[in-house]
Amino acid sequence: MPPPPPPPPNKPVPPHNLQQPLPPPNRPKPSWPIPKFDLRVEDLSHPGASIFFSNINPFESLKAAVIASFEWLYTPESVPTHVELITLILRPMDGVAHTHGSHTSKEIHFSLDHIKNSENRAKDEIDGVLTHEIVHCFQYNAKGTAPGGLIEGIADYVRLRVGFRPPHWKPTGGDKWDAGYQTTAYFLDWIEGRYGEGTIRELNQAMKEREWDVGMFKESTGRKVGKLWNMYCAYLKGEDKPDENSA
Template sequence: MIIPAPPAPSTPWPLPRIKLHIEDLDHEGAAIFQGAVNARDALHLAVQASYRWLYTVDNPPPKVTQILLILRSMPGVAHTIGTGRDGMEKEIHFSLEYIVHSKARATAEIMGVLVHETVHCYQHNGKNTCPGGLIEGIADYVRLREGYGPPHWKRRGEGAQWDAGYETTGYFLAWIEDTYGAGTVSKLNHCMKNKSYHKRHFKDLTKCSVKKLWNAYCCLLKDDDGAKVLEILSARDDDD
């Protein structure tokens, strides 16, 4: 189910220059990609997803000037790096083999990966102090909100850690946003713009420590008992 997007800013921010490099046009993955999406349109949509879910008129996104999408043979799925003097030129490297592996649902999976990786082009990282699991979780949170969560994703609670990353953290962040109001994750991202990450950011935004939030979320997944969740959230909280 696609969750409705929040209202777009009244003055949209400019889109970066988009470039595409395909290392091997004879690779099956290249043909699948080109048949599934238009690279320019897909990346424009991915950029707008980051704008929608992570930024506001008062807290605008970084001025990324260029995104170069490189389709090449490599292990894994994809990764993103910053280049240029100020790091505002980005490269997304996307595995051709993974595209072949995902050909049964190529368009949705390609879009999901591009949305995720484009978040890495724009999100703040607390001057490189943000835990990797939260970095990846924010990227999958945006992917979820855009409706590109794949069928195999599952909510995980008890036995996992809140900052395990990817969809585990993504679903947790979505629950926080749904519980504490639209813009909560955007504000969390903004907390890490010019200062180091600290777990107390969660308490500043929700009045609950991340430990308490995670315990409440795990309880909800296990028992679906709203009263018990409220009891956990209302209890004394001595943790940051």
């Protein structure tokens, strides 16, 4: 079945009521540079391992997560090609998952205990966690100087955009725009809806070769991040005012 058409230009998609994944922004579909994948399971007798394999085709899920990262954070011209190998390691461990590695080779460690504990919604949770971790394999971080909350927020922003939103996620506002994870993800989602498709892609791109500068938000939106956060919190409270200065 062909995918639905993208929304018309300059008509923001309401960001917080998405029941369906958004259509990816780049059309027609380019042939993205997919790295090689490897998979290691450190305890095949763990119940999380059988839950994983009965819900997931590892190659298809990893490839889809890479494509999601590329579609929401890059263009065919800007897509990074330096990652040659991504190894997924399923093993018993505390926590959910983490990613590390070299410039060309990444390792995603994913907890079999977490998979077991998410059994009732295993496929969405596994695909959601893989999407988050795969974003970390490619995203820019202002030469290591970007706020950790922004890095985690961008990873969950892509997860949110492709529709793997856990049931407990909701936009909350709060004191800090860079609290991270879904708090920052919903903020970025609102920015993308309000300032246009590609705004968060620009923010990621700005962090490619420069050290972190909070003015990067203003470069992409015309607004300082503090002002954006106040507008977003007002929007969540239903006090959103027309933004007279925005194009």
